[in-house]
Amino acid sequence: MARLLVIEDGHEYEEFARLFLAPPFDVVAAHRADEAEALAAEATAFLIDLRFERAAPEDLLGDVNSVAASRFGGEVERAARWLKEQQGTLILAALREAGHAQPAVFVHDFPPRRVANLRRLYGAVAAVPSFDARAILKAFEALA
Amino acid sequence: MSRAEQAARLAHDVGKYVARIARNVPAGAPVPAPLLPLLVKDLYERPGADFASLSAGLEHPDVAVARAHLGRLDALESAVREGQPDACVEACGLALQIEAALARCAEAMAT
Numbered sequence: 001m002a003r004l005l006v007i008e009d010g011h012e013y014e015e016f017a018r019l020f021l022a023p024p025f026d027v028v029a030a031h032r033a034d035e036a037e038a039l040a041a042e043a044t045a046f047l048i049d050l051r052f053e054r055a056a057p058e059d060l061l062g063d064v065n066s067v068a069a070s071r072f073g074g075e076v077e078r079a080a081r082w083l084k085e086q087q088g089t090l091i092l093a094a095l096r097e098a099g100h101a102q103p104a105v106f107v108h109d110f111p112p113r114r115v116a117n118l119r120r121l122y123g124a125v126a127a128v129p130s131f132d133a134r135a136i137l138k139a140f141e142a143l144a
Numbered sequence: 145m146s147r148a149e150q151a152a153r154l155a156h157d158v159g160k161y162v163a164r165i166a167r168n169v170p171a172g173a174p175v176p177a178p179l180l181p182l183l184v185k186d187l188y189e190r191p192g193a194d195f196a197s198l199s200a201g202l203e204h205p206d207v208a209v210a211r212a213h214l215g216r217l218d219a220l221e222s223a224v225r226e227g228q229p230d231a232c233v234e235a236c237g238l239a240l241q242i243e244a245a246l247a248r249c250a251e252a253m254a255t
Contacts, residue, residue: 012161012164015182016164019168019179020168050156051153051156051157053153053156053157081145081149085149085152107160108156109155109247109250109251111254129247130160130167130243131160131161131163131164131165131167131168132167132168133167133168134168
């Protein structure tokens with residue numbers, strides 16, 4: 001059976017996937033970048049939450065001071081917020097860098113140009129704006 | 145936090161999750177019994193999804209729409225927890241409308 005790696009800061013995506021996406025998937029979950037990297041090799045596809053609002057700062061991927069300096073004129077608080085708001089894409093970037101090219105679906109209402117940019121950067125990526133099981137399965141089928 | 149960021153967070157933390165189960169129940173159809181506990185969780189038991197605090201200071205017609213629908217959800221809570229079919233159907237409809245309203249607000253604030 002295909003294995004779906006769910007990547008989120010809570011448990012709602014995993015609960016949803018176990019109810020509505022299994023089958024066709026066998027579901028496993030990660031809540032931080034290092035957990036995702038450890039599980040990625042065995043996964044067929046990724047289902048990703050973009051925003052990690054509930055994550056502790058020490059559990060986030062990315063260096064807040066580097067981000068503050070490069071993106072926010074040194075504003076550390078703003079950088080810390082950005083790391084939470086974009087954590088899903090940062091984790092996907094890390095997975096791609098590690099050689100994991102599996103299809104990835106975000107459950108997030110991205111504007112079309114953002115989806116296009118994510119595809120340009122990370123290949124097989126789609127976005128579904130809500131917890132719509134049928135749409136998510138169709139997105140994975142389209143990326144296969 | 146800018147208004148755009150606030151609206152985006154509201155759409156994510158409240159709108160998306162309140163409709164998680166409701167989105168997957170056919171419109172107007174009874175909520176299957178195994179899904180009821182998760183529907184209750186989505187509607188009434190999400191810590192950190194406090195609409196009042198997340199929407200504080202954010203003025204937009206769709207925030208008012210979401211607030212009104214959440215008020216109606218509160219009134220339905222006992223009936224939904226008991227699994228009363230009509231209440232659950234109405235609650236699912238409200239959840240979808242809340243999601244849509246907050247998504248519209250986030251889109252409007254982003255442009």
